[in-house]
Amino acid sequence: MLDFTSALYLGLHHPSRRLRPWEEFTMGRPAALAVPSDQERIARTLAELAGCERATLGSSTLHLFWDLFGMLSEGAAIYLDAGTYPIARWGVERAACRGLPVQVIAHYDADALSRVLKRSTQKRLRPVVVADGFCPGCGKPAPIDAYLNIIHERDGLLVLDDTQALGIFGHSQNAEMPLGHGGGGSLRLHNVSSPRVLLISSLAKAFGAPIAALCGSHAMVQAFEARSETRTHCSPPSIAAIHAAEHALMINRKHGDALRLRLAQLVSLVRTGLMKAGFSTQGGYFPVQTLRPLPSLDAPALHDSLLKSGVRTVLHQARNGHVAQVSFFITAQHAPHEIVRAVKAVRCTSAVQQLKRL
Incomplete structure (x- = not known):
């Protein structure tokens, strides 16, 4: 997982x-x-x-x-x-x-x-x-x-x-x-x-x-x-x-800047991968990356599908309390291949959602 x-x-x-x-x-x-x-x-x-x-x-x-x-x-x-x-x-x-x-x-x-x-x-x-x-x-x-x-x-x-x-x-x-x-x-x-x-x-x-x-x-x-x-x-x-x-x-003091640089690189990898998959995120280089709402995006269904695919994310309400959102919390312990796998899971589950609507 x-x-x-x-x-x-x-x-x-x-x-x-x-x-x-x-x-x-x-x-x-x-x-x-x-x-x-x-x-x-x-x-x-x-x-x-x-x-x-x-x-x-x-x-x-x-x-x-x-x-x-x-x-x-x-x-x-x-x-x-x-x-x-x-x-x-x-x-x-x-x-x-x-x-x-x-x-x-x-x-x-x-x-x-x-x-x-x-x-x-x-x-x-x-x-x-x-x-x-x-x-x-x-x-x-x-x-x-x-x-x-x-x-x-x-x-x-x-x-x-x-x-x-x-x-x-x-x-x-x-x-x-x-x-x-x-x-x-x-x-x-x-x-x-x-x-x-x-x-x-x-x-x-x-x-x-x-x-x-x-x-x-x-x-x-x-x-x-x-x-x-x-x-x-x-x-x-x-x-x-x-x-x-x-x-x-x-x-x-000894390693913080190196950890922050690694973290920024991982966040950039998430953002780039999701953008190529047709999504945009909010958060800049901050390690909480939230998928922006889309008319075709069913956040609870996406969250459940990702969980079944072995990817645990955070499902929460937006600040206005009216829209459900999915967020990825990135840490310096994540590996690039884990980011790639997570992005692939988002792409696959969102594609399935779109097929179900046809």
Whole structure:
């Protein structure tokens, strides 16, 4: 069975024999009292990688978003991008329950945000814009520069879920390195450095480590740590997870660019093969490649036919929730011959579908 459902994009796995050993799995104390000795070092490495002054670690992005939106004061108003991933939305819902105004903005539409802010009757409230750093659904990065320009005069804050971009995109993109260098994520991709940006990212995708990070300015991260509720009431990330993150960052430093180049080449092979078969995909060089809807394409039937042919893909709803789509999740562990086999299966099953309609 060929599996195109894993989001471990760089193909990183962290078997215990490859990690530094640990004497205890957890310390039995909340993070507010003590954190594992290696946590601060890993956080500093992540902050530097992402292009931020400081970082702090959490067990998951849910912990971090829950805390962040529970800390926002009554002097803030939230502007939520319509395509934002559900976990960030759950944090926004907490803020809404506490009485903060929330308005949904069209996906990656900076002009729409500008118009809404100009018409707003709550001009004294600090705008907090929430979005994904990169959207696999439409295959586009967030318009970070435009968002920052819009919120600058009102002392706004841009909160990005950068889970998809971290480990994949980096600085200095070019034809030879379509994903760029370093894998630092959205700020590195856009060459942006701003104290008005907070990044919350899981390392469980490209880096394959079950841990999350909040990155931003010294002041914002320090304030977060001082007021965090989950740091008071929950344990810090396990020592095993911290060692997995350490292992991932070591591999990224030594081999990350080579893995990203291989990944980009595999994605290009998928795109070219599907295009020759009469399909187009969305996603650019991102490792999630989604077949664009066609009048003749029955996505559920295609997904089932591919499964019977030994190719596992992801069947999901489009961002608008009205159309079913089929996506291939490519990892650096896939081999070119597996890509060729998958494309051939798409071509054969789609041909069968068309014959049935005749």
